[in-house]
Amino acid sequence: MNFVAIKMLIGDRAKYLGIIFGLTFASLLITQQMSIFVGLMTRTYSAVTDLGQPDIWVMDEKVQFIDDLKPLQSTELYRVRGVEGVQWAMPLYKGLLKARLSNGNFQTCNVFGLDDATLMGGPPEMIEGTLDDLRRSESVIVDINGAYGKLAKPSAIPGGKPEPLKVGDTLELNDHRAVVVGLCKVGRTFQSQPVVYTTFSRATTYAPRERKLLTFVLVRAKAGQDLNELCDRIQASTGLLAIPADEFKWNTVKYFMKYTGIPINFGMAVLLGFLVGIAIAGQTFYNFTIENLKQFGALKAMGTGNFTLLRMILLQALLVGTIGYGLGVGAASLFGLISRNSELAFRMPWQILAITAAAVTFICMVSALISIRKVIKLEPAIVFKS
């Protein structure tokens, strides 16, 4: 009877395509909006991801997320280095500084100051130049998106395309001359500001005068050291907040989730996709069953049991669900692929696919169950009513 169920479904071409369209649209919207949400949330902690070497981040105990800058006294670095279980501890300056462009405009940049001696915490991938070039005087490394985007120089020809910032070009960072010695690739930041790397000591000269200029202390634990235990020890001996890098990422995401309307906005879009799926696919599937009620009645009269009819309807739901899910997720993937080099945040981990599958399954099951109820309660005697 599976064959009959599939032919009944496909035979009503308009409704079949309507159900597929509804499910495709629902899974596309759910997958795409969730992927953009996850992409945006990933950008909030891109700095933690890019600085891959440290196991633990040490900061002021009131810091809530990566951009919450509450500088420490420079002596805190040495106190952290003195804690048992710490393999190394390096200073990190992180601040938002204004860069003056050649056309006189200002652009806020995310400036990272790395340990002068080791340059620990540098960018994950160099496009041009090397990290060691930061040892040259006035040197900075700029991220490629910033160089081609917000830091690009205006065209010499009026109305022409801006020229990207190149190695050898200069910038003014807080009225200090900075020479570009390299271009790097980093994760896009939440606010899409250009990222600039320099040494810690040079960063502190760029930064406005403040009593404290050490933003974070980056810590690598000794091999075999339990990170949570080490965090507890650092906190106990310095009074600072020490958390593993993964937890810091999650704290940052939680902050954005709690204090911005982003989850609500995306949640609404996902909910909308879900409701549209139920409305279009569910309603069409239900109508399909209602219009075929007499056919189901005939099958019932001819000896088809309720269990077989249930199996037939579930098979129909499974078929349209699988096709709709495949098309929707495929379209979302294509969208992600096309927009991968754009400003759009898009990240589609397997969990999103699983959530979409669960949502589509739910829509199909609800639609099928409503229809099944009607068929199960159907009196086969209706077939004798013309």
Next chain:
Amino acid sequence: MTNTATKLAVSCRGVTKTYGTGTSAVQALRGVDLDVNAGELLMLVGPSGCGKTTLISVIAGILDQDEGDVHVFGHDMKHMGQRARTAYRGKSIGFVFQAYNLLPALTAAENVAVPLFILGVPRREAIERARAVLTSVGIGERAKSLPAQLSGGQQQRVAIARALIHEPKLIVCDEPTSALDQDTGHKIMEILRDVALAQDRALVIVTHDSRTFEFADRIARMNDGLIARVDASPGRPTS
């Protein structure tokens, strides 16, 4: 299950059926007694609303009577469980509906094969058997046509083939000729008489069409929920 007389295909005793309750209750059957013999074509006739369709629904096991007993080839339909009755219908009863009730997405052969699909016969074998039955009712060449591509008479032939394919013991037909012109209706009745009827099989046909009475062995006339009388066919001797 109770064994009754072996020659009896259908035995109804004191069958009642009421639709609705209270003041809106309608008594469709008021104690019907009726016997149908194996190898017999019995027509149920009567005015609209007299209970003909209710009676064949009860006989075919798709509607529960309120009181009375119905035996079909010795099987007590009243005391048969729902699942057993569904299985019995699938195996032993064939249906021909007034509106044909063919599945529009299935070809003629696939429609005919549906009772075999229900019984779990493999698809290829079922379709081959369906083609053979379609040939026996005279439309073998339309096996691959969809119902929408067939005339009313051809669709009814497909429905008859569907009712025959699993070799049921009882075939119930509801107004099989009412939607057809006289010639086509005549041909359909000829098929039912010549192909469907067999020594070990009975046909119960509900009809208004007096032009088809000649094909019956007996005619049971119903009125107001009761069998008023049973006559021999105008064209056949009294049984």
